[in-house]
Amino acid sequence: MTPGRYTRTAIALHWLMALLIFSAFPLGVYMHDLPLSPTKLQLFSYHKWLGITILLAAAARLAWRITHPAPAMVDMPRWQRIAAHGIHHLLYVLLFAIPLSGWLMSSAKGFQTVWFGVLPLPDLVGKNKELGDLLTELHQSLNFGLLLLVGAHIAGALKHHFVERDDTLRRMTFRYKR
Amino acid sequence: MKLRSLLIAGALVATAAMAAELTQFSPEKSQITFVSKQMGVSVDGRFKKFDARITVDPAKPETGKVQLDIDLASIDAGSSDADNEVRGKNWFNTTVFPKATFVSSQVRVVGGGRYEALGKLTIKGTTRDIAAPFAVKTEAGGAWFDGSLTLNRLQFKIGEGAWADTSTVADEVQVKFKIFVTGEVVPNAAKK
Numbered sequence: 001m002t003p004g005r006y007t008r009t010a011i012a013l014h015w016l017m018a019l020l021i022f023s024a025f026p027l028g029v030y031m032h033d034l035p036l037s038p039t040k041l042q043l044f045s046y047h048k049w050l051g052i053t054i055l056l057a058a059a060a061r062l063a064w065r066i067t068h069p070a071p072a073m074v075d076m077p078r079w080q081r082i083a084a085h086g087i088h089h090l091l092y093v094l095l096f097a098i099p100l101s102g103w104l105m106s107s108a109k110g111f112q113t114v115w116f117g118v119l120p121l122p123d124l125v126g127k128n129k130e131l132g133d134l135l136t137e138l139h140q141s142l143n144f145g146l147l148l149l150v151g152a153h154i155a156g157a158l159k160h161h162f163v164e165r166d167d168t169l170r171r172m173t174f175r176y177k178r
Numbered sequence: 179m180k181l182r183s184l185l186i187a188g189a190l191v192a193t194a195a196m197a198a199e200l201t202q203f204s205p206e207k208s209q210i211t212f213v214s215k216q217m218g219v220s221v222d223g224r225f226k227k228f229d230a231r232i233t234v235d236p237a238k239p240e241t242g243k244v245q246l247d248i249d250l251a252s253i254d255a256g257s258s259d260a261d262n263e264v265r266g267k268n269w270f271n272t273t274v275f276p277k278a279t280f281v282s283s284q285v286r287v288v289g290g291g292r293y294e295a296l297g298k299l300t301i302k303g304t305t306r307d308i309a310a311p312f313a314v315k316t317e318a319g320g321a322w323f324d325g326s327l328t329l330n331r332l333q334f335k336i337g338e339g340a341w342a343d344t345s346t347v348a349d350e351v352q353v354k355f356k357i358f359v360t361g362e363v364v365p366n367a368a369k370k
Contacts, residue, residue: 038340038347045218045219110221111257
C-alpha cells in the first residue's frame with residue numbers, strides 16, 4: 001500500500017456509497033409525489049432496498065474505519081482540517097440516520113420494508129399516521145442536510161485537487177501515482 | 179326441592195336460548211379485513227361499513243343463511259392515496275358498483291368444528307361461486323363466525339389496466355372475516 005492512501009477496501013466502500021447515494025437520492029426526489037401507479041410502488045421498493053443497502057454499507061464502512069485508521073491528512077490550514085473532519089463526522093451520522101428514518105417512516109405508514117422483496121425487516125414502530133408524517137419531514141430535512149454536506153465535501157475535494165493540487169482526492173482513488 | 183327445580187328450569191331456559199337462532203348482526207363488533215401483497219410486502223386493509231342479514235343457529239350452522247353487503251367506498255386500503263385509487267374505475271369503481279354482496283343459504287359441514295358457507299359473491303358486476311370456510315365460537319349473548327379465504331382479484335376485474343400486472347400487486351388477496359351475531363335486538367341494528 002502506498003503510504004498516505006486509504007486502504008483498497010475503504011476506497012471501494014467510499015465509491016460504492018457514493019454510487020448508492022447518487023441513485024437513491026434523485027429517485028426519492030422524483031418518486032415522492034408521483035400519482036399512485038404500479039411504477040410508483042416499484043420505485044418506492046427500489047428506493048427502500050437501496051436505502052437498506054446504504055445502511056448495511058455504512059455499518060461495514062464504520063467498522064472498517066474504526067479498525068483501519070485514515071491516512072494522515074495533507075497539510076492544510078487548521079480551519080480547513082476542522083471543517084473537513086466535521087463534515088466527515090456528520091456524513092457518517094447521516095449515512096445511518098437517513099436510512100433509519102426512512103425505515104421507521106415506512107413502518108409508521110404501514111408499509112413494511114422487505115429488502116429486495118426477500119428479507120422482511122421488523123417494523124420498529126406501529127402504524128401511526130402522525131408519526132409517519134413527522135418521520136417523512138425528518139427524512140426530507142436530513143436529506144437536505146446531506147445535499148449541503150455532500151456539496152461541501154465534493155467542493156473541498158475538487159478545490160484540493162485542482163487549486164491546491166495536493167493528494168487529498170488522490171488518496172481516495174485506486175490509481176495513486178506521483 | 180324448590181332450589182333444584184329452579185336450577186333445572188334455569189338450565190332448560192339456557193339450553194333453549196343456546197339452541198335459538200341468532201338473527202342480530204353486530205356491526206360494531208364484526209370485522210372484515212384483507213391482506214394484499216404489494217412488491218412482495220403484505221399490506222393490511224379493511225372495510226369500515228358492511229351489513230349482514232343472518233339467520234343462524236350456532237349449534238347447527240348448516241341450516242344458516244346469510245346475505246352480506248359490503249360498502250366498497252368504506253375501504254381502508256392502507257393509505258389515503260390507495261383509498262382514493264381503489265375507489266376509482268380501474269379498481270372497484272364504487273360510483274357504478276357501490277356494493278359487494280355475498281349470498282349463501284347452503285352451509286357444508288367440513289368436520290372438526292369447521293364449516294363452509296357456499297354461495298355467490300358479486301363484486302363489480304361479476305358473480306362467482308365461492309366457499310367461505312368458517313368456525314363458530316359461542317360467547318355470552320351471541321356467537322362469532324370467523325374465517326378467511328383467498329380471492330383472486332383479477333377474476334373480479336379488480337385492478338385493471340396497468341394494475342393488472344401481478345408482479346406489483348399480487349392476484350391473491352387474503353380476506354378475513356369475524357362476524358358477531360346476537361339473539362337480542364340491538365336498538366341501533368334494529369332500525370336498519
